Amino acid sequence: MTGNSDKTVMMLIGAALSIWLIYRIYIWLQSSPRSFMKETIPINKEILPHPALSILESAGYEVIGGKLRVPLSFNADGTALYSRLYIDYIASADDGTLYLVMLERPRKQLEWTGSGIRDTLLPYLLLYPECGGVLYVNALTAKVSLIKLGKDDGESD
Numbered sequence: 001m002t003g004n005s006d007k008t009v010m011m012l013i014g015a016a017l018s019i020w021l022i023y024r025i026y027i028w029l030q031s032s033p034r035s036f037m038k039e040t041i042p043i044n045k046e047i048l049p050h051p052a053l054s055i056l057e058s059a060g061y062e063v064i065g066g067k068l069r070v071p072l073s074f075n076a077d078g079t080a081l082y083s084r085l086y087i088d089y090i091a092s093a094d095d096g097t098l099y100l101v102m103l104e105r106p107r108k109q110l111e112w113t114g115s116g117i118r119d120t121l122l123p124y125l126l127l128y129p130e131c132g133g134v135l136y137v138n139a140l141t142a143k144v145s146l147i148k149l150g151k152d153d154g155e156s157d
Contacts (some may be wrong), residue, residue: 041098041128044091050075052103052137056091059144061099061135065090065120070127085123088137097132099146106140117147125149 089101
């Protein structure tokens with residue numbers, strides 16, 4: 001009788017170790033990076049003064065991060081190509097939602113069409129999908145525009 005109980009205990013211990021090992025591998029795979037990009041928006045604590053800061057505050061946003069430089073690299077036919085994206089500020093709403101802030105520049109104005117917004121802002125919205133959108137700030141007119149990414153249902157042409 002003792003031989004059977006020893007085998008049963010060893011089988012239970014083996015099953016428990018197997019379950020624990022599978023669980024740890026699952027946790028390890030979940031925590032490994034899925035892409036080369038960060039999954040959360042990095043916060044640069046150095047916030048440079050700009051008139052847009054007071055415009056954002058009066059619109060109900062709190063600026064919590066300064067300029068971000070996002071380095072990118074591409075491999076095109078075996079050639080390494082490099083570029084970067086810039087985000088002017090990171091702002092937070094009262095509900096805790098984070099927004100990427102882009103300042104309008106005279107030399108690089110946003111074209112207010114679907115394709116213009118897509119071409120200019122889509123990389124930012126895809127880079128950090130957890131953000132609530134992009135706050136596009138025109139400091140000259142003191143206007144803050146909230147741009148969110150949505151999916152067309154295919155009914156509009």
